[in-house]
Amino acid sequence: MKMLDHLRDKYRESQMFFRRLQRIHYAQYVPNPAATDWNVALDQIRDKGFFSTPDFLTPQQVNSILGEIRPSLETYRQTGVTVTDVGTHEPDIELYRIRRARGLSRQMDSLFFDNEPINNLAEAYVCRDVRSYITMLEMRKPAMELSDEMLPHFDDWRHRFKALLYLTDVDLPQGPFVYFAGSHRQAPWRFEEEFDYEIHHRNGKQGALVPGQARALCRDHGYEETVITGRAGTLILFDARGLHNAKQTFRGERIILGNYFATFKDRKWKAKQFG
Numbered sequence: 001m002k003m004l005d006h007l008r009d010k011y012r013e014s015q016m017f018f019r020r021l022q023r024i025h026y027a028q029y030v031p032n033p034a035a036t037d038w039n040v041a042l043d044q045i046r047d048k049g050f051f052s053t054p055d056f057l058t059p060q061q062v063n064s065i066l067g068e069i070r071p072s073l074e075t076y077r078q079t080g081v082t083v084t085d086v087g088t089h090e091p092d093i094e095l096y097r098i099r100r101a102r103g104l105s106r107q108m109d110s111l112f113f114d115n116e117p118i119n120n121l122a123e124a125y126v127c128r129d130v131r132s133y134i135t136m137l138e139m140r141k142p143a144m145e146l147s148d149e150m151l152p153h154f155d156d157w158r159h160r161f162k163a164l165l166y167l168t169d170v171d172l173p174q175g176p177f178v179y180f181a182g183s184h185r186q187a188p189w190r191f192e193e194e195f196d197y198e199i200h201h202r203n204g205k206q207g208a209l210v211p212g213q214a215r216a217l218c219r220d221h222g223y224e225e226t227v228i229t230g231r232a233g234t235l236i237l238f239d240a241r242g243l244h245n246a247k248q249t250f251r252g253e254r255i256i257l258g259n260y261f262a263t264f265k266d267r268k269w270k271a272k273q274f275g
């Protein structure tokens with residue numbers, strides 16, 4: 001019996017098993033393009049892996065959200081205590097992230113987390129039963145140390161669709177978001193990286209590449225490293241299977257919102273995220 005368990009465990013760690021898991025998993029995604037009429041965004045996400053648009057919110061809308069969320073964010077920065085959930089509180093790298101921000105501001109919920117065009121686009125691109133699993137509010141300030149997400153990385157081999165909204169002006173010194181256009185597509189280099197991610201997960205590279213590796217992939221596959229600067233109110237939508245990173249914040253501050261979408265198709269992943 002022990003021998004059988006051992007063989008089963010070995011198989012579950014094999015590349016053959018992983019290929020099968022991926023095939024079964026991917027067959028379950030049935031995008032629903034009829035859910036959206038935002039075709040410019042949908043077409044560009046399919047083609048490049050991301051879409052961004054300035055002035056998604058007006059300065060007045062941004063200010064009313066900021067007015068409502070500032071106290072929670074400052075309290076969290078100073079005390080590490082959030083009323084909604086544990087977050088990421090890392091003063092060493094000046095990173096303060098509340099993972100369940102829904103409910104902290106009515107304006108934020110109605111203008112962003114419950115935004116129908118964004119939610120419909122997630123369904124159109126990913127799958128009919130796509131759901132938001134993280135509603136994030138994040139502040140970064142200048143820090144000497146780098147954080148993990150400053151390396152080019154993919155978030156998962158499973159579908160993860162993300163919406164980010166800048167609540168402050170983000171120019172180069174504030175650490176803009178970077179996406180490697182085209183890297184969301186299937187390509188042979190991904191398999192080893194995705195297998196590593198699946199086997200080692202949090203104890204491994206977590207989908208991260210060293211910058212030289214990312215540059216080589218750009219050269220070989222024609223990916224375009226795109227730095228997305230923008231005024232407060234800029235929206236970014238992206239397929240998080242593609243390579244992306246944050247640049248370092250050198251000056252001022254960067255406050256962003258994030259709505260992360262996934263499906264419940266994978267039980268193991270679901271247990272990890274929602275368990």
Ligand SMILES: [Fe+2]
Pocket residue numbers: 149153154155240244
């Ligand atoms: Fe990421």
